[in-house]
Amino acid sequence: MQENTGKTAAEKIFDAHRVDNPAGDMVVLGLDAVFCHEITTPVAINDLIARGKDRVFDPSRIMAVIDHVTPAKDSKTAMQGKIMRDWARRHHIEYFFDIGRNGVCHALFPEKGFVRPGYTIIMGDSHTCTHGAFGAFAAGVGTTDLEVGILNGVCAFHYPRSIKIEITGELPDGVFAKDVILHIIGQIGVNGATDCVIEFAGPVVAAMSMEARMTLCNMAVEAGATCGICYPDMTTVDYLWPFIRTEYDSRQAALEDYRRWQPDKGAAYQQVLKFDVTDLPPQLTYGYKPDKVCPVSEMQGTAVDQIYIGSCTNGRIEDLRVAARVLSGQRINDSVRGIVSPATPEIYQKALDEGIIKTFMDAGFCVANPTCGACLGMSCGVIAEGEVCASTTNRNFYGRMGKGGMVHLMSPATAAATALAGHIANSNLYRE
Amino acid sequence: MHTFGGKTLFLDRSDINTDEIIPAKYLTEISKKALQPYLLEDLNLEGFDPAKDIAGCRVIVTRANFGCGSSREHAPWALEVNGIHMVIAQSFARIFRQNMFNCGMPAIDLPEEIIDRLFNEFSGPDTEIYADLETGELTVEKQGQRTKIAFTVSEFDRALVAAGGWVEYADARYGTTGS
Ligand code: SF4
Numbered sequence: 001m002q003e004n005t006g007k008t009a010a011e012k013i014f015d016a017h018r019v020d021n022p023a024g025d026m027v028v029l030g031l032d033a034v035f036c037h038e039i040t041t042p043v044a045i046n047d048l049i050a051r052g053k054d055r056v057f058d059p060s061r062i063m064a065v066i067d068h069v070t071p072a073k074d075s076k077t078a079m080q081g082k083i084m085r086d087w088a089r090r091h092h093i094e095y096f097f098d099i100g101r102n103g104v105c106h107a108l109f110p111e112k113g114f115v116r117p118g119y120t121i122i123m124g125d126s127h128t129c130t131h132g133a134f135g136a137f138a139a140g141v142g143t144t145d146l147e148v149g150i151l152n153g154v155c156a157f158h159y160p161r162s163i164k165i166e167i168t169g170e171l172p173d174g175v176f177a178k179d180v181i182l183h184i185i186g187q188i189g190v191n192g193a194t195d196c197v198i199e200f201a202g203p204v205v206a207a208m209s210m211e212a213r214m215t216l217c218n219m220a221v222e223a224g225a226t227c228g229i230c231y232p233d234m235t236t237v238d239y240l241w242p243f244i245r246t247e248y249d250s251r252q253a254a255l256e257d258y259r260r261w262q263p264d265k266g267a268a269y270q271q272v273l274k275f276d277v278t279d280l281p282p283q284l285t286y287g288y289k290p291d292k293v294c295p296v297s298e299m300q301g302t303a304v305d306q307i308y309i310g311s312c313t314n315g316r317i318e319d320l321r322v323a324a325r326v327l328s329g330q331r332i333n334d335s336v337r338g339i340v341s342p343a344t345p346e347i348y349q350k351a352l353d354e355g356i357i358k359t360f361m362d363a364g365f366c367v368a369n370p371t372c373g374a375c376l377g378m379s380c381g382v383i384a385e386g387e388v389c390a391s392t393t394n395r396n397f398y399g400r401m402g403k404g405g406m407v408h409l410m411s412p413a414t415a416a417a418t419a420l421a422g423h424i425a426n427s428n429l430y431r432e
Numbered sequence: 433m434h435t436f437g438g439k440t441l442f443l444d445r446s447d448i449n450t451d452e453i454i455p456a457k458y459l460t461e462i463s464k465k466a467l468q469p470y471l472l473e474d475l476n477l478e479g480f481d482p483a484k485d486i487a488g489c490r491v492i493v494t495r496a497n498f499g500c501g502s503s504r505e506h507a508p509w510a511l512e513v514n515g516i517h518m519v520i521a522q523s524f525a526r527i528f529r530q531n532m533f534n535c536g537m538p539a540i541d542l543p544e545e546i547i548d549r550l551f552n553e554f555s556g557p558d559t560e561i562y563a564d565l566e567t568g569e570l571t572v573e574k575q576g577q578r579t580k581i582a583f584t585v586s587e588f589d590r591a592l593v594a595a596g597g598w599v600e601y602a603d604a605r606y607g608t609t610g611s
Contacts, residue, residue, distance in 0.1 A: 019609055023588035028602075030611035042462045051599060057608040076460040083462060120611060126503065142505040142527065144534035148602040153610030156598070195526070 006264025009229045010160040010197040013137040013261065017120045025159040029137075032119040034149040036064040037105050040124030042083040044147040056091045057153035063114050064088055065097040065105050068372040073379045103344025103370035106130040106218065106312035110210070111344055113243030117232035117258040122149045127312050127394065128227075129220045133213035134240075135232035135261045137197070140221065160226070163193050163271045166202035169278030174430025176322070177212035178314055178392070178411035180204070181219045182283040184275060186293025194224030196270060199263065204277055205230055210239040211318040218313045219394050222290040232258035282430055284410040288398040296414050297432070299424045305387040307338040307419040308401070309412055310368070311375040314392035315343030317350050319412040324351075324359040326416035326427045331364050333422025338365040339381045341373055363419070377401045390418040436518040436538055436593075437562030437571075438490030442555040445477050448494060449501030450528065452476060454510040456502070467510040491561045492519045493550050499528025508535045518563060520570070522547045533589045536597030538563060540570070540583050553577075565590055 007015065020028035034057075041064065048054050056062055064084060072078035081098075088096035097108060106127055109115060117135035121128065124146040131138035137160075145155055167180060185192070198220045205213065213230045220228030230236075237244075237254045248254040281295040309315070309323050320342060332338050340360050342348035348370060351357045360367055366381075373380025375393040377400055383389050385404030392415050396407040408424065417427035426432075452475045454467055461467055472482045492498075492511070498521040499507060508531045511519070517537045524532075524539050532539040540563065542550075550572065559574045563583070570581040585593075595601035 017611055019606060022591065023586060026588050028606065030609050032611040039459070043464070046463055047599075053599070053603060055608075058610050061610055076462075079462060080460070140503075142503060142531050142534065144505060144531065144598050147599050151599065151608075152602045152606040153608055154602055154606045156602075 005268055006266030008160070008162040008197070008267040008269065009135065009199055009231065009261060009263045010137055010162050010227070011267070012263070013118055013120060014160060016118065019154055022156065026156050027159050028154050028156045029120050031122060031149055031153045031155060032061065032116070033114055033121045034062050034146070034153070035105060035109055035121060035123035035125070035128065036062065036084070036146070036150070037068055037123070037125060038066045038080040038084045039068045040143055040146060042080045044124065044143050044150060045083055045087045047143070048147055048151060053151055056093070056150050059091050059093045061153065062093050062150065063095040063109055063112075064093055065102050065108055066099065067102055067105050067108070068376065069379050070099055070102055070369070070371045101345060103347070104312045104315060104372055106214070107316055107343035107347065110134065110214065111346055113240060116240065117236060118261040122146065122155050126221050127218055129225060130214050130218040130312060132220070132227045132229040133210060133217040134236055135229060135258065137227055137229070139226050157226070158195070160197045161195070161270045162197045162199055162267075163273065164199045164201055164269045166272065166274045167200065167204040167277060168202045168274060169204065169276040171204055171277050172280065172430065174413055174427055175277070175280055175282055176411045176413065177208060177215040179280060179283045180275070180277055181216050182285065182293045182409065183277075183280055185219060185223045185291050186283070187275070188223050188273070190222060190224060190289055190291045192223045193220065196225055198223070198225045198228045200228060200230050206233060208235075209318060210235060211316045214316070215313055219290070222394060231262045281432070282411060282414050282426055284408050284414060284424070285396045286408065288396055290394070290396060290409065296410065296424060296426045299408070300426070302424040303388065304336055304390045304408070304418060304423060306381065306383055306389045307332070307336055307415050308374050308381055308389055308391040308393065309339070309415050310341030310343060311372065311393040312343065313394040314412050315341060315347070317347045319392065320347065320351050320356050321354070322429070323412040323416040324356040326413050326429060327359055327363045327420065329362070330420055331362070332419040335422040336419055338363070338419045339368055339374065340365050341368040341380065342370055344370050365419070374401055390415050390424065435562065436490075436565070438560055439488050440491040440493055440559045440561045441485060441489040441516070442551060442559075443475070443477060443480070443492055443494040444551060444555070446495040446522075447497045447500055448475065450499055450504050450507040451501055453499065453507040454504065459504065459506060464509040464513050467506060468513045471510040471514050486514055489516055490518065492516055493547070493555075493561070494519065494521045495547060496522040498524050500525040503527040505531045505535075508532050508537060512537065520561065533592045534598040536593055536595070536600070538565065538585060538593055540585065542581065542583060546581060565593055
C-alpha cells in the first residue's frame with residue numbers, strides 16, 4: 001500500500017472508508033450508499049429472510065428501483081417487483097422508485113443527487129462503475145456482497161490498483177464520449193483493466209459534461225475495470241448544486257472540499273496510457289465482444305433491422321438531443337424499426353418539453369417508457385434470431401438483445417443516422 | 433469448523449463457464465432452491481449425464497479456469513442446493529472463487545500435476561474426498577485406497593468458511609457500520 005508516496009483517487013477513498021483489514025490486502029470499506037434493482041435484490045432479500053436477518057443497515061442509505069423489466073412482463077418479473085415493494089415498505093426505504101417514478105438505475109440515482117465525490121457505493125449490477133463519474137468509488141458486486149451491504153453497510157475489496165488514462169487533443173464535431181470509450185476498449189481489450197480502477201483524466205475529460213463522463217465510466221467494466229473515476233471539478237459541483245446548496249456557502253467552497261478526492265501528484269499507477277482524440281472518427285463494435293471496435297466508415301452500408309436508443313450508457317437528455325438533431329424533420333428508413341427509451345421520467349419530461357419526443361415520433365420511432373428493456377434482451381424490443389440491432393447500449397455479447405441476434409454498439413448520433421439510412425452510416429454532425 | 437467432503441464428481445474439462453453451470457434463462461428465479469434441477473444442464477462434456485451423475489455428490493474435481501464467464505452467483509448456489517459444497521480445480525475464475533467463499537464453501541486450487549494424478553488414479557463414481565481446512569489436508573479415498581494431499585487457503589478465506597460465509601462473518605463483526 002502506497003503509504004509514503006502520493007495516493008490515487010481510489011486509494012484516498014479506500015483510506016477514508018477503511019473499517020477493517022481482515023487479512024493481506026483485503027480492505028473492508030464502510031459504504032455511503034447501497035443501490036438495488038429488482039433482478040439481483042430479491043434473491044438477496046429472500047436469503048436474508050431465510051437466515052433470520054431481514055434487516056437493513058440504514059434505510060436512508062439504501063436506494064432501490066424497479067428498472068430492468070418494467071412494467072412487469074410476466075408472473076415471474078411481477079413477483080420480483082412485489083418482493084422489492086414489500087421489502088421497501090417493511091424497512092421504510094424512502095428512496096424506492098416504483099413504476100411512474102422509475103428509470104434506469106445508473107441514470108436515475110445520479111439525477112436524484114445520491115452520488116457525491118468520495119462516496120463508496122455498491123450495487124448488484126456490473127455497470128455500477130458509472131457513478132465513478134462523480135469522483136466516487138462505485139462497484140458492481142455479487143448477491144452475497146449485496147446482502148452484506150444491505151445488512152451491515154460494508155463490502156470487502158482488494159486494495160485498489162489504478163490505471164490512469166489521459167485523453168488529450170480535441171474531440172471533432174460529431175464524435176462523442178461513446179466513441180472515445182469504444183476506441184479505448186478496442187485498444188486495451190476486454191481484459192485491459194481487469195481488477196483495476198481506471199482514472200479518466202486530461203483536457204478532453206475536463207471539458208466533458210457529467211452526462212458524457214457517465215458514458216465514459218459506464219463502459220469501464222467492459223475493459224474489466226472495477227470502477228472508472230473522473231476527478232471532481234466545477235462541472236461536478238454545478239451538476240450537484242441543487243442537492244448540496246444547503247451544505248456549502250458557495251460553489252467555490254464545495255469545489256475546495258471535493259478537491260480532497262483528486263489524486264496526489266506522486267500517485268503510483270500500474271499504467272499510464274495516453275489517447276489523443278483529435279483525429280478520432282466515430283466508432284462502433286462489429287463482433288460479440290465490446291473490444292471488437294472499428295470506425296463507423298468501415299461498416300458503412302451494413303444492413304440493420306432495429307435501432308435502439310436508450311440505456312444507462314446513452315439514454316440521457318444530451319443523448320436524445322443529439323439524436324434528435326440528426327433526425328430533425330426526417331423519417332427513418334422503411335426497412336428498419338426504431339425504439340427510443342428515455343432513461344428516466346425526468347429525461348422523458350425534458351424531452352417532451354423540448355420537442356424531442358415529437359421529433360422522434362415524427363421520424364417514426366416508437367417511444368418506450370424508461371426501462372432497461374431491450375438492452376439485456378428481456379423486454380421492450382427483443383430482436384429475433386438472425387436480426388441486427390444498432391444500439392446505444394454497452395454490451396454486444398452473443399444473444400444479449402435476443403437469442404441469435406447481433407448488436408452493434410455506437411453513439412446516439414450514429415444510431416440516428418443509421419435509422420435514417422436504413423444501414424450503418426456516419427451522422428451529418430461528423431465531417432471527415 | 434464444518435467438515436467438507438464426500439462423494440466426488442470428476443469433470444474432465446477446462447474452462448467450464450457459469451452458463452454451463454446454470455443457464456441464463458433461470459436467472460428470473462427468486463429462490464436458490466428453484467435452481468436445483470438445472471445444475472450443469474448445458475455442460476458440454478462427453479458421457480456426462482446430469483440426471484444420473486450429480487446425485488449424492490458433495491465435491492467436484494475439475495481442470496483449469498472453472499467458473500469463467502458471467503459473474504452470476506447463481507452458479508455456486510446451484511451447486512449448494514444440490515449438496516455440492518466444495519470444488520477442487522487447477523484454477524478458478526476470480527469472481528466465481530470469491531462467490532464460493534462468500535457462500536462459505538471452499539474453492540481449492542491444486543497444481544496441474546496433482547489434478548492429473550487425481551484424474552488418473554482416483555476418478556470414478558466411488559471416490560470420496562474430504563478437506564480439513566485447519567491442517568490444510570485433503571483425504572482422498574477409493575476402494576480402500578487412501579492418500580493425503582496438502583493444500584493452502586488464505587487466512588481470510590478460511591475465516592469466511594469458518595463463519596459460514598461472508599454474511600455471517602460480516603454480521604458478527606460489523607453490525608450496522610456504513611460510512
Ligand atoms: S440499461 Fe442495460 S446495462 Fe444498463 S443497467 Fe440496464 S440492463 Fe444493465
